[in-house]
Amino acid sequence: xxxxxxxxxxxxxxxxxxxxxxxxxxxxxxxxxxxxxxxxxxxxxxxxxxxxxxxxxxxxxxxxxxxxxxxxxxxxxxxxxxxxxxxxxxxxxxxxxxxxxxxxxxxxxxxxxxxxxxxxxxxxxxxxxxxxxxxxxxxxxxxxxxxxxxxxxxxxxxxxxxxxxxxxxxxxxxxxxxxxxxxxxxxxxxxxxxxxxx
Amino acid sequence: xxxxxxxxxxxxxxxxxxxxxxxxxxxxxxxxxxxxxxxxxxxxxxxxxxxxxxxxxxxxxxxxxxxxxxxxxxxxxxxxxxxxxxxxxxxxxxxxxxxxxxxxxxxxxxxxxxxxxxxxxxxxxxxxxxxxxxxxxxxxxxxxxxxxxxxxxxxxxxxxxxxxxxxxxxxxxxxxxxxxxxxxxxxxxxxxxxxxxxxxxxxxxxxxxxxxxxxxxxxxxxxxxxxxxxxxxxxxxxxxxxxxxxxxxxxxxxxxxxxxxxxxxxxxxxx
Numbered sequence: 001x002x003x004x005x006x007x008x009x010x011x012x013x014x015x016x017x018x019x020x021x022x023x024x025x026x027x028x029x030x031x032x033x034x035x036x037x038x039x040x041x042x043x044x045x046x047x048x049x050x051x052x053x054x055x056x057x058x059x060x061x062x063x064x065x066x067x068x069x070x071x072x073x074x075x076x077x078x079x080x081x082x083x084x085x086x087x088x089x090x091x092x093x094x095x096x097x098x099x100x101x102x103x104x105x106x107x108x109x110x111x112x113x114x115x116x117x118x119x120x121x122x123x124x125x126x127x128x129x130x131x132x133x134x135x136x137x138x139x140x141x142x143x144x145x146x147x148x149x150x151x152x153x154x155x156x157x158x159x160x161x162x163x164x165x166x167x168x169x170x171x172x173x174x175x176x177x178x179x180x181x182x183x184x185x186x187x188x189x190x191x192x193x194x195x196x197x198x
Numbered sequence: 199x200x201x202x203x204x205x206x207x208x209x210x211x212x213x214x215x216x217x218x219x220x221x222x223x224x225x226x227x228x229x230x231x232x233x234x235x236x237x238x239x240x241x242x243x244x245x246x247x248x249x250x251x252x253x254x255x256x257x258x259x260x261x262x263x264x265x266x267x268x269x270x271x272x273x274x275x276x277x278x279x280x281x282x283x284x285x286x287x288x289x290x291x292x293x294x295x296x297x298x299x300x301x302x303x304x305x306x307x308x309x310x311x312x313x314x315x316x317x318x319x320x321x322x323x324x325x326x327x328x329x330x331x332x333x334x335x336x337x338x339x340x341x342x343x344x345x346x347x348x349x350x351x352x353x354x355x356x357x358x359x360x361x362x363x364x365x366x367x368x369x370x371x372x373x374x375x376x377x378x379x380x381x382x383x384x385x386x387x388x389x390x391x392x393x394x395x396x397x398x399x400x401x402x403x404x405x406x407x408x409x410x411x412x413x414x415x416x417x418x419x420x421x422x423x424x425x426x427x428x429x430x431x432x433x434x435x436x437x438x439x440x441x442x443x444x445x446x447x448x449x450x451x452x453x454x455x456x457x458x459x460x461x462x463x464x465x466x467x468x469x
Contacts, residue, residue, distance in 0.1 A: 019204065019207050020204075037256075037288065040287065040288065040291075041287040041288070044287040044290050044291075044317050045287060045317075045319060048290070048316050048317045048318070048340075049317070049318065049319060052337060052338065053337070098322070101322055101323070101326065101378075102322065102377075105322075105377040105378055105381060105382070106377060108377070108381050109373070109376050109377040109380070109381045109407060110373075110377070113381070113405055113407055114401055114405055116405070117401075117404060117405030117406065117407075118405075121404070130404070165397065168397050169394075169397045172393040172394055172395075172396050172397055172413075172414070173393070173394045174442070174445060175393040175394075175414055175415075175416070175438065175442070176261060176392050176393040176394035176414055177394075178210070178214070178437075178438055178441040178442070178445075179260060179261040179392075179393065179414055179415040179434060179438065180257075180258070180260050180261060181210070181211070181214055181441070182214055182218070182260065182415070182434040182437045182438060182441075183259070183260015183261065183430075183434070184260060185211070185214055185215055185218055185437075186218055186260075186430070186433065186434065187260075189215070189218060189219065190218075195219060196218055196219065196433075
């Protein structure tokens with residue numbers, strides 16, 4: 001049992017103390033976590049990105065790195081009432097470039113490829129389940145006509161398909177959260193107290 | 199029952215604790231998804247390169263570390279060179295420490311058998327940029343070495359030199375690997391995911407946009423079984439099964455209780 005293990009274990013217990021109710025020990029651990037996360041991200045970004053990609057090249061005479069540095073500084077001008085419009089330049093670049101890159105990629109990967117796979121899969125039993133499920137679920141979101149008759153039947157079927165999806169997702173969520181609990185209990189009883197062998 | 203929430207937490211806590219202390223040795227069935235990923239890595243050798251991206255936060259480590267360790271061990275055991283990186287800042291140190299630890303275990307040399315590139319923000323541009331030239335995205339590795347100074351990174355220029363990307367993720371990052379690396383560069387991508395993300399990625403697996411999925415702690419246990427190397431995943435599965443059993447019983451009890459309450463003529467649904 002090292003000092004690091006004990007500190008980690010005590011902080012884990014501090015976080016779990018929330019199960020009894022909100023308390024100062026939990027608050028302390030929560031704030032420490034938030035502070036450390038932000039601090040860690042800042043240091044990693046400074047060390048891995050800002051320093052080697054902008055500051056270092058600047059010192060070695062690569063003046064092109066002034067451009068990203070300047071654009072980065074412009075974003076902070078949002079806090080100034082008079083200079084705030086300048087911050088729109090880097091934001092426009094980020095939004096414009098981001099949308100230009102993301103829209104075709106998303107259309108292809110999330111819509112066209114998915115539609116293609118749904119249609120071409122209708123040669124097997126599973127494929128037909130997917131075709132019926134997608135079609136029925138889409139009819140649930142037809143809001144321009146009243147859901148009666150065949151449309152109402154398909155819409156209800158779509159709702160059942162969605163319920164199955166939500167059920168499966170919730171079950172996986174439970175599985176995921178239990179895995180986190182197992183990880184912490186294994187740490188407390190194994191690494192800290194030494195009750196579990198490796 | 200007043201404050202039944204705490205009883206639920208308590209019951210699950212006690213159940214998991216007992217299952218961790220007393221090894222129950224419950225049977226484990228290997229799913230097709232896990233076997234597919236295992237066989238995919240099994241088909242590679244020392245002439246191939248696997249890129250492992252640690253796209254997760256520290257909070258999900260108990261679930262993703264056994265998964266990551268299983269695939270890293272498999273790669274190192276088969277002497278497949280590994281290029282590591284992180285697209286989430288919190289995954290940076292986690293990925294590096296895992297690779298350092300496992301490379302020592304398997305006696306794999308840094309620079310020749312594995313390289314760690316470190317962290318890059320703006321994942322879309324990072325993933326796209328690596329398709330053209332990794333050196334444009336990472337001028338140096340995590341340890342500050344120039345990429346052309348290391349034998350492994352010197353010969354890996356872009357996705358054309360990488361046979362498989364494994365995104366160890368607790369969020370939607372594999373989607374971006376599919377959108378930018380798979381769609382544009384035909385890069386094979388596998389998602390090693392927390393269980394909570396699995397249903398979001400099954401459509402990509404069905405459509406063939408993802409080459410495989412490893413789903414949570416259970417997949418880690420299955421992978422450890424296939425490797426013949428029980429570890430954290432295997433240890434956790436007994437506890438997971440016990441917790442699931444308790445939750446299933448509680449759901450049934452809760453529904454029966456609600457049904458009985460509603461049957462009463464003056465029954466109200468008190469929560």
